[in-house]
Every structure is written in C-alpha cells, then in structure tokens.
Amino acid sequence: MPAANPAPDRQHIVPFDGNFSLADFPTSIDDLPSKKTLKKELEDLVEELHDLQRVLYADGRYAVLAVFQAMDAAGKDSTIRKVFSGVNPAGFRVEAFGVPSERERKHDFLWRCARALPERGKIGIFNRSHYEECLVVRVKPELLDGQNLPHVDLATIWDERLASIRQWERHLARNGTVIVKFWLNVSMEEQKNRFLRRLDRADKHWKFSASDLDDRARWPEYMNAYEDVLRQTSREHAPWYAIPADAKPYMRVAVARTMVHTLRQLDLAHPELSDDERRTLDASRKKLVSPD
Numbered sequence: 001m002p003a004a005n006p007a008p009d010r011q012h013i014v015p016f017d018g019n020f021s022l023a024d025f026p027t028s029i030d031d032l033p034s035k036k037t038l039k040k041e042l043e044d045l046v047e048e049l050h051d052l053q054r055v056l057y058a059d060g061r062y063a064v065l066a067v068f069q070a071m072d073a074a075g076k077d078s079t080i081r082k083v084f085s086g087v088n089p090a091g092f093r094v095e096a097f098g099v100p101s102e103r104e105r106k107h108d109f110l111w112r113c114a115r116a117l118p119e120r121g122k123i124g125i126f127n128r129s130h131y132e133e134c135l136v137v138r139v140k141p142e143l144l145d146g147q148n149l150p151h152v153d154l155a156t157i158w159d160e161r162l163a164s165i166r167q168w169e170r171h172l173a174r175n176g177t178v179i180v181k182f183w184l185n186v187s188m189e190e191q192k193n194r195f196l197r198r199l200d201r202a203d204k205h206w207k208f209s210a211s212d213l214d215d216r217a218r219w220p221e222y223m224n225a226y227e228d229v230l231r232q233t234s235r236e237h238a239p240w241y242a243i244p245a246d247a248k249p250y251m252r253v254a255v256a257r258t259m260v261h262t263l264r265q266l267d268l269a270h271p272e273l274s275d276d277e278r279r280t281l282d283a284s285r286k287k288l289v290s291p292d
Contacts (some may be wrong), residue, residue, distance in 0.1 A: 070184035
C-alpha cells in the first residue's frame, strides 16, 4: 500500500456549529501544485483507495456513502470517474438522481435515496441526492405541486426538511454508514467557460441544455440555498467539504484525499478466523497439494 497521505485540508471542512459562510470558502486556491504533481498524487490516492476498499469489503461492518452536489459543469461526473477509477465494481455503486419519477413522488422525499443506500462493505455514490429537495425545489417551489403533500408552508418546509435530513443521517451513522459529502464549489465565471467549451465541441453538445442557463440566471438563489443547506447539515458524523472546483486537477485530488482519510480512520481489518475455520483451511490445503 502506498505511503499514508495527509489528512484533508481543514480549510475545506464546513464547520459543524452552523457558522458557515460562502464568503469564507473560495472557488480556487493560490499556489496550485503543477498538473504533473497533482496527477501523480491522484494516482497514488486512487491506488490506496483501491486497497482500502478491499479491506472495507472484507471487514463488512461499515457502508460508505459519498454525496456529491454542485452547480452544473462543476465536474461531478468526471471527479467520480477519476477518483474511483481503481475500485472494484463489485463493491461500488453510483446512483444519479434526476427528476423524481411518478412512483417516487408518491413517497416521502427521502424514500428514493433510502432505497439506494450502499450495503455494509460497499461504497455508494450519490450524484445529486436527497439535498436536491432543499436546493432545486427551494429555488423552484412550484415543483412541490407535483408531490401531493397534505400541507405546504414555504416559511417552514425547508427547515423541516433539513431537520429530517439531519435525523436520517444521524440514524445512518449510528448503524454503520459512514457519510462524507462534497460540494464542488465552482465560480460563475468558470461555469461560463465550461459551458462555452461544451458549445464549441461537437462531442460535448449532448451535455448542454438551454435549461442550464435558466439555473445560471438564478445563481444568487442557488447560492443562498447551498449556504443554508451546508450550514444546517454539516455535522461530525456527516461532514460537508466545500471543495474549490475551478481547477479540476486540484478538486479531484482534494476529494480523493478526503475519501482515503475517511476510510483510514475506520478500524478496518480482515476477519479473524476461528480455530475450526483454520482447521478447515489446513485440510483444504492438504487435499490440494496431495497427489490425485
């Protein structure tokens, strides 16, 4: 296994005491290492994450849930692909949450995410998540009309939903789900540049939608929603990391560092064999090495 990597930078962790301000978390950092240096560090981290996942699977006591939220073009898909490129697909699953289906709208807003939670021994990724209900739906409250709720009070519903999320995540943590949440913090200017690159390249056209510009026009509303979400739901058992996302190589390394650090904090170990199990293994070895 590669040498231990440093703990994730404390500057990216959203405070647990509710004192979060977007102004304190920049979208870029000064004195970036070279792309070559970042590429090498990411390769080492991907290798270590592969090794840690194998022990996580064998240990079988914990599930790991990584949540990714961001504005469009922040780099969620590519970050997930790069950081988790070395993990065994048998112990890994990505769930992307789009517009809720008719069936999903007939349940409470946490139901579809609860159904997609990773099993113990596995890593689960939420590409968007239950937080959409306090982000997109908050900015576009008309989406509540399709949820057939018995009562809606826009003055209280967002605090109520965030309280439900805190309670749910606390319940998951008590029962062995390790939660780590990433907000990929991209600037409005960098988003514009990435949208333009999508429009300039034919192989990227499919990634662009005119509706992306509608969301961009409501940027201040989304930032207010994100600030409130992160302020109310970053807790020690389910921390948020506000990752600078204007430089993708650094963003991926920061996410990988955090994942490796998270898994290294667990008391993971391969299961201890009982005396009977060891005797069975010894007998199996004798059968394999004896002449047929």
